[in-house]
Amino acid sequence: MLSSVSLKISAGEIVTIVGPNGSGKSTLLRSIIGAQKPSTGVVKRQDGLRIGYVPQKLHIDPTLPITVQRFLSLPQKVSVARAQSALKQAGADNLGKRQMSALSGGQFQRVLLARALLSDPHLLILDEATQGLDQPGSAAFYRQIEQLRQTLGCAILMVSHELHVVMAASDRVICLNGHICCEGEPEQVASAPEYRALFGSGTQGALALYRHEHNHSHDHDCGHDHSHAPREGQAEVRS
Amino acid sequence: MIALLDSFLVRAALAGTGVAFAAAPLGCFVIWRRMAYFGDATAHASILGVALSLAFQAPIFAGVLVVSLLMATAISSLSGRGFAMDTLLGVMAHSALAFGLVAVSFLDGVRIDLMAYLFGDILAVSRMDLLIIWGGACLVIVLLWFRWSSLLTATLSEDLAHAAGINPKREQLALTICLALVVAVAIKVVGVLLISAMLLIPAAAARTFAKTPETMAATAVVIGALAALGGLHLSFQLDTPTGPTIVCFAAVLFALSSIGKTLIDRKS
Numbered sequence: 001m002l003s004s005v006s007l008k009i010s011a012g013e014i015v016t017i018v019g020p021n022g023s024g025k026s027t028l029l030r031s032i033i034g035a036q037k038p039s040t041g042v043v044k045r046q047d048g049l050r051i052g053y054v055p056q057k058l059h060i061d062p063t064l065p066i067t068v069q070r071f072l073s074l075p076q077k078v079s080v081a082r083a084q085s086a087l088k089q090a091g092a093d094n095l096g097k098r099q100m101s102a103l104s105g106g107q108f109q110r111v112l113l114a115r116a117l118l119s120d121p122h123l124l125i126l127d128e129a130t131q132g133l134d135q136p137g138s139a140a141f142y143r144q145i146e147q148l149r150q151t152l153g154c155a156i157l158m159v160s161h162e163l164h165v166v167m168a169a170s171d172r173v174i175c176l177n178g179h180i181c182c183e184g185e186p187e188q189v190a191s192a193p194e195y196r197a198l199f200g201s202g203t204q205g206a207l208a209l210y211r212h213e214h215n216h217s218h219d220h221d222c223g224h225d226h227s228h229a230p231r232e233g234q235a236e237v238r239s
Numbered sequence: 240m241i242a243l244l245d246s247f248l249v250r251a252a253l254a255g256t257g258v259a260f261a262a263a264p265l266g267c268f269v270i271w272r273r274m275a276y277f278g279d280a281t282a283h284a285s286i287l288g289v290a291l292s293l294a295f296q297a298p299i300f301a302g303v304l305v306v307s308l309l310m311a312t313a314i315s316s317l318s319g320r321g322f323a324m325d326t327l328l329g330v331m332a333h334s335a336l337a338f339g340l341v342a343v344s345f346l347d348g349v350r351i352d353l354m355a356y357l358f359g360d361i362l363a364v365s366r367m368d369l370l371i372i373w374g375g376a377c378l379v380i381v382l383l384w385f386r387w388s389s390l391l392t393a394t395l396s397e398d399l400a401h402a403a404g405i406n407p408k409r410e411q412l413a414l415t416i417c418l419a420l421v422v423a424v425a426i427k428v429v430g431v432l433l434i435s436a437m438l439l440i441p442a443a444a445a446r447t448f449a450k451t452p453e454t455m456a457a458t459a460v461v462i463g464a465l466a467a468l469g470g471l472h473l474s475f476q477l478d479t480p481t482g483p484t485i486v487c488f489a490a491v492l493f494a495l496s497s498i499g500k501t502l503i504d505r506k507s
Contacts, residue, residue, distance in 0.1 A: 035401035053402035060395060064271040065449045074395065075388040075403050099450070 002027055004179045005041075009123065014149055014156045014169060018189075019176035020198060025159040026056065028176065029127050032157070052121030052154075054112045056128040060100050068103070069096040072115050082118065089151070090114035091144045106137045113144070117152075124148070126158040142169040244369070247362055248475070254364040254372050255467030255485060258425045258437060261376035263459035264383050265417050266442035267452065271394050272414075275439055276325060277314055280332035282422050282434035284310035286339030289356050289426070293346055300371050300423055307419040310335060315415050336431070359430035359482035361471070368427055375424035379417045386413050391452055429482040436486040441466060444493035447500040462492050 002024040009015050019025050030036040031043055033053050045051075060066065072083045080096065087093055092110035095103070103111065109129055116124060126145070130138035146169050149156055158170070167173060167186040174189075175181040181194040189195050243249050269278050285303045292302025310331070317327060343353060355363070364372070383390065393400040393410035400407045425434045441463035442455070449455035470485030477484075 030398070030401075033398075033402045034404075035398055051402065053398070055396060055398045055402075058396050058399070061271055061273070063446055064394070064452060065446065065455055066395075066452055067450060070451045070453075071395075074399075075392040075405060077388075 002038075002178060005176070007174060007180070007183075009155045009157055011122065011155050012149065012153050013171050014145070014158070015172045015174060016167065016170040017157070017159045017174045017176050018161075018167075018199075019181075023177040025176055026127055029125055029157070029159055033125060046122070049123060050119050050121045052116030052119050052124045054109070054116045054124070054126040054129045057131050058108075058112060062101050066100050067096070068092075068098050068100060068111050071100055071111065072118060076118075078118055083114075086114040086117045087111070089117055089148065091140075105132045106141070109133065109141060110144075113141075117148070121152075121154055124154050124156045126156070126160075128159055128161065130160070145169060244366055247364070248471070250364045250366070250369055251361045251471055251481070252468055253369055254361055254428050255471055256464045257369070257372040257376045258421070258428045259441065259463030259467045260460055261379040261417075261421050262425060262434075262437045263441045263445075263463035264456040265379060265414070265421055266438035266440075266463075267445070267456045267459055268390065268394060268414055269418075269438050270442050270446070271452075275435065276328040276332065277311070278418060278422075278438050279435045280314055280328050280335065281307045281311045281418055282425075282431050283332045284335035284339070285422050285426055285434075286356060286431050287335055287342060288339075288423075289351075290339050290342035290346065293343070293351060299426075303426055304419055304423040307422040308416065311415040311419050312412075315411055355430070356426060357430045357432050358480060359426070359428050359433065361428045361481045361485075364427060372424045372427070375420045379420050382413060382417055386410065390414065429485060433482055433486050436489065437463065440486065440489040440493050444489070444496045447496045462489065462496075466492060 005024075005028060007015070017025050017028065027036060031038050033051055034043075068087070069080060069083050072078055072086065078086075083096060084093075087095055087110075090110045090113040092107055092114055095107060095111060098107075100108070100111070113126075113129070124145075130141050133141060145156060145158075148154070167190065170186055172183065173186050174183040175192070175195050175198065177198055181198060182189055182192040184192070244253075266278075269275060285307045288303035288306030289299055291297075291306065292299050295302070314328065314331065340353075343351065352360070389400070389405045390410050390413065392403060392405055393407040397407040400410070421438070422431075422434055425437060429437055441459040444462050445455045445458035449458055466489035467485055470488035471481060473479070473488060474481040474484035
């Protein structure tokens with residue numbers, strides 16, 4: 001159940017939605033991609049907005065044999081060269097001939113990311129994309145995302161549990177629990193009382209630890225040059 | 240050429256390969272989507288279609304098609320509503336069969352060979368039957384061919400399908416219609432009890448060596464056709480019932496491919 005959710009994403013921005021289980025994070029994403037119709041309210045997409053969607057852990061039935069190259073060619077056929085360049089962008093070089101069922105968790109998520117990049121998206125949506133990856137694995141994955149934002153200039157909307165990892169990679173964080181509890185820059189949200197009430201102060205330690213380890217400066221100086229990229233991707237949700 | 244069709248063996252061979260052509264690629268989807276029981280339920284319900292068409296003096300093909308369509312849509316609309324699917328399908332498959340058998344017994348004055356519908360009667364295929372079988376098979380193949388990409392995407396993940404602007408419900412409906420068509424054309428060839436076998440066994444045998452969905456479907460067609468022709472030949476030699484012999488032949492091919500795969504895996 002979601003109510004009074006209003007959010008807007010602009011090109012070149014990384015927005016993260018955090019929230020406890022059942023807070024409606026996936027529902028929100030599903031209504032943005034159109035998999036679910038909101039009972040009230042509207043999702044307004046800019047005309048011709050191309051969305052790339054990286055689903056929450058995808059299960060491919062082992063009875064279905066499929067190579068990475070063939071998987072990327074669904075539903076629209078893409079050339080081998082195009083598939084390879086998308087795989088490269090997603091940090092999954094040379095996986096084209098492998099069977100999907102033979103990939104490791106990290107490789108699988110990168111292939112899903114490559115698939116989302118094929119449509120040359122204005123808006124990239126990731127639903128718990130690093131579930132099942134270990135911490136270095138997901139940190140590497142989010143670094144890849146950050147890099148993509150800079151090379152492609154697309155807007156990125158993610159949902160995650162791993163607050164400490166995600167927060168370091170986002171421009172704006174939205175804390176969701178049926179409605180928007182609080183939103184703002186990662187630091188603001190992390191110290192907001194609503195956020196602490198939801199997640200406790202336990203995660204604060206992890207957040208600090210992560211900051212300390214990697215000391216990300218977000219490369220803001222460079223990132224913002226791209227925020228007014230030629231492609232104006234924009235999506236807006238109101239309910 | 241046409242004179243060839245005078246031979247019942249040629250007609251039987253054509254009927255068998257026709258069913259294999261449609262059933263094998265559809266069987267791949269049945270396996271990938273874990274709908275094995277779904278095919279069973281639809282096929283078992285078709286005996287009710289036989290009874291109804293005899294009662295109303297309608298063509299068997301039409302009655303079977305309508306009943307299996309109804310059964311298949313009933314199941315696919317019930318799915319995803321929180322029912323325990325395996326139980327529900329078990330209940331529906333066998334009760335439909337039972338109702339069909341009881342309904343047949345009410346038909347006074349109509350003497351029907353029940354065995355012919357339960358196990359098929361491929362040697363009695365007429366030219367008209369052949370036309371229906373190949374017509375239905377072509378329809379299924381055309382449907383699968385043109386929807387292949389969307390069907391495959393919807394099979395992989397409903398969310399991915401939505402994101403690509405594909406409606407998974409519509410793809411499910413397309414498969415449901417194909418399934419009903421295959422059941423309707425296959426009833427004469429292998430009978431209601433063994434239709435699922437023609438769907439599943441060739442596709443399962445093809446899985447062992449396939450690298451892509453397309454090669455799996457193509458291999459399944461070859462295996463299905465081989466089983467149809469080989470089974471027909473064997474049943475003629477050994478004087479055994481044809482439908483079951485075709486299924487036995489397919490099962491042996493499945494066993495051989497599994498054993499072959501195990502041996503190859505061990506070597507490497």
